[in-house]
Amino acid sequence: MSAILKRELAAYFSSPVGYIVTAAFMFFSGFFFYVQCLNIGTSNMYAVFQSMFFIVLFVIPLITMRLFSEEKKYKTDQALLTAPVSLAGIVTAKFLSAFVMLSVCLASYVIEGIVLSFIASPDWSVIIGNIFSMMMMGAAFIAIGLFISSLTENVMIAAIGSFAVNLVISLVDSISANLPVPFLKGLLDSLSFQTKYSNFALGIVQLSDVVFFVSVTVLFLFFTERVLEKRRWA
Amino acid sequence: MIEVKNLTKHYGKNIALDNISFKLNEGDVLGFLGPNGAGKSTAMNIITGYISADEGTVTIDGHDILEEPSEAKKRIGYLPEIPPLYQDMTVQKYLEFMYRLKKVRKPMKEHISEICEMVQIRDAEEKIIRHLSKGYRQRVGIAQALLGYPPVLILDEPTVGLDPAQIIEIRKLIRDLGKKHTIILSSHILSEVQAVCDKILVINHGKIMAEGQTDSLTLLGRETRKIKIVAEGREQNLYSALKSVDKVMNVERLGETEKGCYEFIVESSADVRRSVSKAVARTDGIILLMQPEGRSLEETFLNIISGKSE
Incomplete structure (x- = not known):
């Protein structure tokens, strides 16, 4: 398992993907930090975290797109699946590699916090809480992206598919706002990523929200493992 | 294993x-x-x-x-x-x-x-x-x-x-x-x-x-043996000499390959290489080539694939 994790991490940075993703993430995070903190003179980073929600939606498909689709395309999955490693081990290693990539991106918040500490006193509990919340939500998005990547051998389709799904997830709030049926509205509200993320961003940590993201992550990792298993029987 | x-x-x-x-x-x-x-x-x-x-x-x-x-x-x-x-x-x-x-x-x-x-x-x-x-x-x-x-x-x-x-x-x-x-x-x-x-x-x-x-x-399927022979001498003499060898079932004439040399395919039910050699020598002929026409794996393979059994 550690072999796959190591290889994936090396692969991110032996191709442009790793650099583009980190650069894009840091650019936007830096941009929002300048506009919404430094420029208007506040040490409250809440607005930055809110804006980054949509950037994460776009960045994660880039991280996950090639994880399984490329293996299938170049038939390297034959090496993984005939090696003494379990399917769960393969999926977990791939997931962790994407998670580490995301964590590298999130390090930009720490840099911003340090910049703030020179001119004001930043609320570190909020910053750390947000990094934690971004990790929780990111894990869920990564699991979804991983699942989509396992369905196709085309990297572009994997990326666009994940974008599309992430967009639909982010639209859940606006859809539910226009629903006249209370039951469906309640259902959609409880599936909203954004509400839960906003709770975190405000500093409200609810166990139910944590459980929600962990459940989504585990569920989609399980689905991914099933897809790989099913392919053997096709 | x-x-x-x-x-x-x-x-x-x-x-x-x-x-x-x-x-x-x-x-x-x-x-x-x-x-x-x-x-x-x-x-x-x-x-x-x-x-x-x-x-x-x-x-x-x-x-x-x-x-x-x-x-x-x-x-x-x-x-x-x-x-x-x-x-x-x-x-x-x-x-x-x-x-x-x-x-x-x-x-x-x-x-x-x-x-x-x-x-x-x-x-x-x-x-x-x-x-x-x-x-x-x-x-x-x-x-x-x-x-x-x-x-x-x-x-x-x-x-x-x-x-x-x-x-x-x-x-x-x-x-x-x-x-x-x-x-x-x-x-x-x-x-x-x-x-x-x-x-x-x-x-x-x-x-x-x-x-x-x-x-x-x-x-597989090699009960009848075939030998290709190229010999120098008079064709008729060589032919009848080959025919007369014990256990030879059939001799096929393939004609002149170079001047004075003739090619034959000899089918037999046993190994006849020695007696063939002696028989040709008795006619004053000289054997230039003697090659077993074994069935190659290719032939066997193609037969198996096409379902033919011999």
Whole structure:
């Protein structure tokens, strides 16, 4: 398992993907930090975290797109699946590699916090809480992206598919706002990523929200493992 | 070492493998022979646990590939039809990755360079796989399968894309490995199977059409022997001399090949080379060529595939 994790991490940075993703993430995070903190003179980073929600939606498909689709395309999955490693081990290693990539991106918040500490006193509990919340939500998005990547051998389709799904997830709030049926509205509200993320961003940590993201992550990792298993029987 | 029982695999309505069974002992080298699409690769993919069979079992050294996949897979080195190479890694990094993936417990640096030496890719160790030629990729694929010297090696068309000198080297390597390892290799090159394997399994349309030792298959259907003879002398004299030899059933005249030399095909029910030689000498003729017209593996193979039995 550690072999796959190591290889994936090396692969991110032996191709442009790793650099583009980190650069894009840091650019936007830096941009929002300048506009919404430094420029208007506040040490409250809440607005930055809110804006980054949509950037994460776009960045994660880039991280996950090639994880399984490329293996299938170049038939390297034959090496993984005939090696003494379990399917769960393969999926977990791939997931962790994407998670580490995301964590590298999130390090930009720490840099911003340090910049703030020179001119004001930043609320570190909020910053750390947000990094934690971004990790929780990111894990869920990564699991979804991983699942989509396992369905196709085309990297572009994997990326666009994940974008599309992430967009639909982010639209859940606006859809539910226009629903006249209370039951469906309640259902959609409880599936909203954004509400839960906003709770975190405000500093409200609810166990139910944590459980929600962990459940989504585990569920989609399980689905991914099933897809790989099913392919053997096709 | 390897036991395959009643393997059956369908792809939709097509049957890819139909009730295949065989057993291999330690040190056996088995050749899968069959035309394209016969089910060779499917069988190998099932044996290595890449895909699953609809029915049947595969046991490697007593470990079922489905029940104890880790234990079984540890014992297999597999070279698939398309070598599973990560395009953006160097050969060295790739082999180190595969070494860790397979949980090999030997000193890594020495082990990898020893294998690179065996398949002759030392000069490409630092190169990125994407830039390698087909022959090198194939050999990196073989190197990957050899990591950890697993007791079972499964090689799907191992010499594809190699140049003649490399083919000879790799065949020699496989023969050497066959002393200690149990090997299954597939090929559509018959002479290769003949040269490397001691057992042959001919597959077509997912069924075993023939199986046996390489020698016995080669000799299959050789009750009547044919010898080609080119001799110098007078045609009529030579012809009647050949005809008169004991146990000769038929002599076919093929005409003059060069001035004063005639070609014949002699069919007999026993080895008549000595008596033929004496008979020709009695007519003052000289034998220039005497060649047994054995049925080649190709002929046998084509007969088996087309379902002809003699």
